[in-house]
Amino acid sequence: MTVESTAARKTTRGGGKRATAKKAAPAKKKAVAAAPAEAEQDQLVQLLTPEGERVEHPEYSIDLSDEELRGLYRDMVLTRRFDAEATTLQRQGELGLWASLLGQEAAQIGSGRALRDDDYVFPTYREHGVAWCRGVDPTNLLGMFRGVNNGGWDPNSNNFHLYTIVIGSQTLHATGYAMGVQKDGADSAVIAYFGDGASSQGDVAESFTFSAVYNAPVVFFCQNNQWAISEPTEKQTRVPLYQRARGYGFPGVRVDGNDVLACLAVTRAALERARSGEGPMLIEAFTYRMGAHTTSDDPTRYRRDEEREAWEAKDPILRLRTYLLNEGFADQAYFDSVEEESESLGKRVREVVRAMPDPDNMAIFENIYADGHALVDEERAQFAAYQASFVDAEEN
Known part of the structure; x- marks a missing residue:
């Protein structure tokens, strides 16, 4: 699926209001804490609204050329096309499993393009967009899911570690690596990706503790896509996830995870902060998983269609496309060329996967x-x- 094949969506304004703080009322016997959904706009960093309107933020700003903006659009469209092809290949029996990133393109492309070449990435198993930004051939991501290798790329070639299936363990690896970078005297930074479900793991808590105590140059990037398989975020936390960082002694920030410009600006600032010796930072990219957790999951059993449709109106690719059109930064000929490129990518992925030799x-x-x-x-x-x-x- 590309943005060209996405149905027309209703537009809803998502960035205009912020939740205001209120004095705590006396607790009632059966009262529960406010769900994170109620605080969606609480301190949300946004630079591009769902309607494709450019807005400013007092702490985070970004100035990109027309070419760079078009490049972000291309990155997201091609990543979505690759992801859709991988899902189809799994349905056809060519892959054993696939974890889709549908809906999370802005969080991954924005943060991925904020990285320097000498920074190091520790992903989970869904960071296909970040891998794209690091120059990893998309077909190399599929070998593990086809069962022909344990990861088809050299981590040191692209400073992109192998996919990690064990939930949350990569945050510890990232923290240890960052501590090593610090001892080496390098000015590079490390970034660890994980989901809202992984935030409940003990490994993540331990990595927060160590990184804070040792002032490690690591950025924790949590893609809060609202669902840890079938478990909603409100079943995991009583406060927005980014606020957890405060208890460990380092800052946290919530960014609109469907806004590629905001994700780029916030991640770039967090990485620079880490490089300059100011220690770790937690970024919560507030986004939504449009598809299933993996191809073995059926989200219709636990998720309402109305919820998904509401988030479709915030589609990360559609909002950037609208902005590019309205500002005259791209025309239909450009969008058509990206669409043709995406089809060529899909064809190459199919051919390469089906030709993969069986392992020894x-x-x-x-x-x-x-x-x-x-x-x-x-x-x-x-x-x-x-x-x-x-x-x-x-x-x-």
């Missing part, structure tokens, strides 16, 4: 012990005999 069945025994190991040798022999039994059966 015996490779799992390699690169474990430098000098070999008797038990591994025994297990290798047993597995080789087991594999050979299938050949014998076919011949007989």
Whole structure:
């Protein structure tokens, strides 16, 4: 799916009002804390409204050329096209599983384009847009989901770590790496991506503690897409997620995760802050997961269509497209060229995935012990005999 194939959406104004603080009323016996949805506009950094109108923010600003703005649009459209193709390939049996980023393109492209080449990224398993920004070939992301490798790229080539399936563990890896960067005296920064569900993990709490105590140059980028599989955010927290940083001693900020300009501006500022020795920062990108958690999930069982439709009106690609058109920064010919490029990308992804060779069945025994190991040798022999039994059966 690209923005060209997205149905016309209703426009709703999402950035005009902010929640005002009120004195706490005496607690009633069955009272509950206000859900994060009620505080959606609380301190929300926004530079581009859902209607495609440019607005200013007192703390975060950005000045981009026409070419850079068009580049952000292209990044989001091509990333969405790649993601849609991967979803289709899974449905056709070419991939075992896929985690879609549909709806989260602005959060990923905006933050990804804020990075310097020498910064280091620790992703989860959904950061396809960030991988695109780091120059990782999209087809390399699919090998793990096809079951032919454990990650098809060298992390050091693009300063983009391998996808992490264990929820939240990459935040600890990022913190440790950032502490190492600090000891080396480098001025680069580290960024760790995770979701709202991962924010409930102990690993994330530990990484917050260590990064704060050691003033590590790390940015924690939480994509709050409202749902941890089937569990809504209000079941995980009593306050907006960005406010958790305060308890650890470093700042947090909530940004409109469907606004690519705001995500770029806030992440760029947070990274620069980390590089200058001011320590960690938490960014909560308030966005929405338009599709399923993964292709094994059915969101219709726990999510209302009205909720999804309301967020469709805030589509990150549509709002930037509207802005580019209204300001004369791009014309229909440009949009058509991006659409053609996206179709070519989809075709290449299909061809590459279907041509991926099966892995060597015996490779799992390699690169474990430098000098070999008797038990591994025994297990290798047993597995080789087991594999050979299938050949014998076919011949007989």
